[in-house]
Amino acid sequence: MSGKYFSIRVIGCQMNVYDGDKLRGELLARGWKETGDGDRADFLIFLTCSVRDKAEQKVLSELGKFRRKWERARRPNVALLGCMAARIGAEAAGKFPWIRVAAGPSHIGLAPDAMDDVIENGSRHIFTDKNTAAGLSCLPKTARNTHKAYITIANGCDQYCAYCIVPYVRGRFASRAPEDIMREARGLVRGGAVEITLLGQNVDAYGKDFAGDLAGYTFAALLSDVASIDGLMRLRFTTSHPSDFTDDILEAMGSNPNVCRWVNLPVQAGSDKVLREMNRGYTISEYISLVTRIRNSLPDVGLTSGLIVGFPGETEEEFEQSAALLEKLRFDLVHTAAYSKREGTPASRRADQVPGEERARRLVKVNGIQTEISRQINSALVGKVFQVLLDERAPKGKDLLQGRTASDKVVLVKAPPALTGTFQNARITGYGPWCLEGELL
Numbered sequence: 001m002s003g004k005y006f007s008i009r010v011i012g013c014q015m016n017v018y019d020g021d022k023l024r025g026e027l028l029a030r031g032w033k034e035t036g037d038g039d040r041a042d043f044l045i046f047l048t049c050s051v052r053d054k055a056e057q058k059v060l061s062e063l064g065k066f067r068r069k070w071e072r073a074r075r076p077n078v079a080l081l082g083c084m085a086a087r088i089g090a091e092a093a094g095k096f097p098w099i100r101v102a103a104g105p106s107h108i109g110l111a112p113d114a115m116d117d118v119i120e121n122g123s124r125h126i127f128t129d130k131n132t133a134a135g136l137s138c139l140p141k142t143a144r145n146t147h148k149a150y151i152t153i154a155n156g157c158d159q160y161c162a163y164c165i166v167p168y169v170r171g172r173f174a175s176r177a178p179e180d181i182m183r184e185a186r187g188l189v190r191g192g193a194v195e196i197t198l199l200g201q202n203v204d205a206y207g208k209d210f211a212g213d214l215a216g217y218t219f220a221a222l223l224s225d226v227a228s229i230d231g232l233m234r235l236r237f238t239t240s241h242p243s244d245f246t247d248d249i250l251e252a253m254g255s256n257p258n259v260c261r262w263v264n265l266p267v268q269a270g271s272d273k274v275l276r277e278m279n280r281g282y283t284i285s286e287y288i289s290l291v292t293r294i295r296n297s298l299p300d301v302g303l304t305s306g307l308i309v310g311f312p313g314e315t316e317e318e319f320e321q322s323a324a325l326l327e328k329l330r331f332d333l334v335h336t337a338a339y340s341k342r343e344g345t346p347a348s349r350r351a352d353q354v355p356g357e358e359r360a361r362r363l364v365k366v367n368g369i370q371t372e373i374s375r376q377i378n379s380a381l382v383g384k385v386f387q388v389l390l391d392e393r394a395p396k397g398k399d400l401l402q403g404r405t406a407s408d409k410v411v412l413v414k415a416p417p418a419l420t421g422t423f424q425n426a427r428i429t430g431y432g433p434w435c436l437e438g439e440l441l
């Protein structure tokens with residue numbers, strides 16, 4: 001093998017997938033080559049997540065395994081990128097000399113130059129908040145699936161939920177300029193994308209930080225503008241925040257048929273007291289009223305949510321309110337998690353932490369409830385026909401492709417790989433809690 005080789009590991013959210021696609025595009029444009037063989041790579045890139053302690057510990061344990069190799073062969077060079085680098089990049093680099101580049105989300109644009117410099121001059125670049133921020137300005141040229149693309153529309157978050165590390169590692173909320181997003185979206189559609197997902201920690205707050213000429217340009221306006229691009233068949237967005245999800249977003253969804261009928265609206269707790277302590281900014285009755293408005297205006301909507309159990313001070317009764325809320329609202333799917341203590345957040349300083357075994361018990365209980373609800377909802381879809389965008393080979397099952405309905409249901413169908421990236425009608429023939437089985441018509 002000649003030339004410079006890199007290998008990328010993406011951990012965490014879709015925003016990391018998007019950054020990974022951009023980084024890949026930039027490195028390939030500079031003459032680097034990608035390899036899936038970590039042993040042969042000159043640089044191993046870890047795009048990391050700090051939301052949960054477990055994910056960080058896993059990366060640190062993997063990084064620890066390179067000691068022998070490094071002492072023997074001064075390989076591999078590691079680039080620690082993303083949220084972990086913003087949080088503990090300098091500390092990790094002090095411990096592991098094979099980390100040659102560390103750059104958090106706001107410095108990731110500095111990584112390609114730094115990696116070149118490490119290979120050519122044996123240097124080391126540990127970027128911290130003191131360095132000038134630089135995002136990746138290139139287009140994500142080499143997404144895993146060219147028919148399906150992601151665009152980050154805003155970075156950071158100003159919500160400061162009491163449990164969340166994101167505002168500390170991704171910084172203040174900053175909307176990207178609409179013309180940049182439009183240029184990127186048009187480029188992706190020209191390159192073959194038929195589905196685009198707009199990404200942000202809180203997409204509904206898009207534009208709230210605009211001043212001057214752009215003041216008043218909202219997420220609903222952006223949604224309509226992107227939806228109007230010729231050739232774009234599906235437009236999605238995630239994640240929504242109940243406090244910022246305004247009715248004009250529903251109107252934009254209703255008047256643009258290519259905006260998918262899917263809303264991901266994390267509730268996080270079923271009790272007003274816990275929501276207040278989480279600093280979520282809404283009450284349960286406000287949340288229920290929003291869900292009712294969404295379901296009334298988009299009857300075929302897929303509604304997914306998020307729930308944290310065992311937040312500090314959550315009593316058994318408050319936990320039961322969360323469980324009851326799942327039964328009441330019957331979401332299609334819920335991303336559940338046991339509260340994970342993140343150093344530096346207000347919730348981590350509380351003395352009334354719920355013990356680990358209790359958090360685990362509560363998680364098992366809500367998972368059981370939601371699994372049954374999802375199974376029941378999916379069972380009612382058998383015999384119905386959906387338009388499915390076939391995305392990729394299913395992780396399990398021979399000759400199966402995996403696709404999604406507009407409402408974000410995963411559907412597995414028997415189909416040749418050549419149909420990847422195409423829209424097909426499928427009749428639902430079977431179901432489980434997480435996905436549907438179908439046959440092509």
Ligand code: SF4
Pocket residue numbers: 157158159160161164165166167201202241
């Ligand atoms: S809205 Fe809350 S949970 Fe979501 S990223 Fe912002 S601070 Fe974190």
